[in-house]
Amino acid sequence: MISKITNFFSKKRAPWEQNLIVLWFGTFMAGMAFSEVMPFLSLYVDTLGQFSKQQLTFYSGITYSATYLVTALVSPIWGRLADSKGRKLMILRASLGMAFVLGAMGFVQNVWQLIALRMLQGVFSGYISNSNALLATETPKEKSGLALGTLSTGYVSGNLIGPLLGGALAEFFSYRVTFFITGGLLLIVFFLSYFFVHEHFHPVKRAKPLSTKEVIGKLENPKIVFGMFITTMIIQASNNSITPILSLYVRQLMHNIGPVTLVAGVIAAIPGIATLFSAPRLGEVGDRIGTEKILSIGFIFAICMYIPMAFVHSVWLLGFFRFMVGISDGAMLPAVQAILSKRSPAEVTGRVFSWNQSFQALGNMSGPLIGSAVSGAFDYGSVFISTSILVAINFILVQINTHSDRHARAN
Incomplete structure (x- = not known):
């Protein structure tokens, strides 16, 4: 099985095409991971304690917002680090971090643990933005429009399919198993990105902004x-x-x-x-x-x-x-x-x-x-x-x- 996967990615493809295939799958999974919990996250919160209606809606709002708050704060930091250390490193950081954080959400015992992990999920943002940056720098200029346009469909498709898949998984299995499955898929994204995404990184030299x-x-x-x-x-x-x-x-x-x-x-x-x-x-x-x-x-x-x-x-x-x-x-x-x-x-x-x-x-x-x-x-x-x-x-x-x-x- 591993040899078949290796042959698929190494089969007579230019490096930028191989990057596109892997990063498309990665952005698809990242988009799906962020959106698939939406149909049941409030219902999951409801299983973590005995809440009144007011408490349930309050904790649900905090749980949803936590990721975006942290993302807004840390994104500039990761952007500067990507310019100095490389985009592939940021892709690996984001995919591995999301894999463990999303999987860990299936183990929480109270709402505050869930909120803390949602905040930690925001820390591991950046897979999609760095995928775009890496592909833009590694793709020939005459192919960049095609490559970036194709890559953008990965995140959009993941966002669309995520709620449907998340609702189906939660219905047929359970809320917790859905988090485990998502974490496992993101772990696959990490390994694919590690072995099959290639970057010729040169630190950005820029004048005073x-x-x-x-x-x-x-x-x-x-x-x-x-x-x-x-x-x-x-x-x-x-x-x-x-x-x-x-x-x-x-x-x-x-x-x-x-x-x-x-x-x-x-x-x-x-x-x-x-x-x-x-x-x-x-x-x-x-x-x-x-x-x-x-x-x-x-x-x-x-x-x-x-x-x-x-x-x-x-x-x-x-x-x-x-x-x-x-x-x-x-x-x-x-x-x-x-x-x-x-x-x-x-x-x-x-x-x-x-x-x-x-x-x-x-x-x-x-x-x-x-x-x-x-x-x-x-x-x-x-x-x-x-x-x-x-x-x-x-x-x-x-x-x-x-x-x-x-x-x-x-x-």
């Missing part, structure tokens, strides 16, 4: 750029505010009868599927009618879809409206990226997008906290109402920023 003030000075309209940072944060917070209570809401709608975790996995995956298919088409529409217009349409459509979710009595209706929200994400997320790209000079584009990534992590962290707080104080349906209000605030802020941007351009 621009200061934050100098970067802002390069921007034609800093207000619209920072407005898009806030927009990114609120979009992510809106999407993730529902995460801690989604499986609990599904359980309530199904009256705790039937394959709750499997159905929750389907409901969790539906928006991602809709976004995957709608984003390219809506991006083309935005090119024709204007990026700002498609962004505004996305906000209005999202508000109209979030509100009915608070009043549904069928899990299938919930799935329908979740699919519609995925379409709105397909309008909003690419539009924000396009606006940032158009408003950022090439020399500071990387810095601007790294700041946007930080705001995205803040949204991923704050969303579950907002959702758990609202559901704890009121009920699950109230989370969807509060989310629609959050999107409405975002819409108003974007209108103000884009109006001032048009006024500044006119003058």
Whole structure:
């Protein structure tokens, strides 16, 4: 078996092609590992103690947010280390660390142990970003677009399949066994990366980087750029505010009868599927009618879809409206990226997008906290109402920023 695997990766392939195959599988597994626990993480928390409804939603929110908080703090550290020690080392660190941390989650005996491991999971982030960096530097320039485009489908596919697989594994085996299986698969990723990913590393030599003030000075309209940072944060917070209570809401709608975790996995995956298919088409529409217009349409459509979710009595209706929200994400997320790209000079584009990534992590962290707080104080349906209000605030802020941007351009 081992010889067959070795022959597969060594069979008449250029080094960059071999890297692509291994890293695609690795990013697929990393995306799946992060998303497959979403359908049942709150239900797993519920098995770790005797909690009231308020306590359960509070601990679920903390558990979801812990990883993103730590990721936002440590990512710059790993980025600097990758430039000095190599991207492959960061890939091995992330895959091995995730393997042991995800596997260890199956052994926890209380919620605080789970929260601690979720925080530790954030420490071992960086597999995907370093895979992109390694492939970009090891692939011939004329093939880099193909390679990086193909690699990006690994993470997206993993994110889509993760909730479905996680819900199925938890339903047919158990929550704990699902963590063990995920840890084992990530351990395979580590060994494949160790033996079959090749890097010709040269430490990055760079001049003194621009200061934050100098970067802002390069921007034609800093207000619209920072407005898009806030927009990114609120979009992510809106999407993730529902995460801690989604499986609990599904359980309530199904009256705790039937394959709750499997159905929750389907409901969790539906928006991602809709976004995957709608984003390219809506991006083309935005090119024709204007990026700002498609962004505004996305906000209005999202508000109209979030509100009915608070009043549904069928899990299938919930799935329908979740699919519609995925379409709105397909309008909003690419539009924000396009606006940032158009408003950022090439020399500071990387810095601007790294700041946007930080705001995205803040949204991923704050969303579950907002959702758990609202559901704890009121009920699950109230989370969807509060989310629609959050999107409405975002819409108003974007209108103000884009109006001032048009006024500044006119003058």
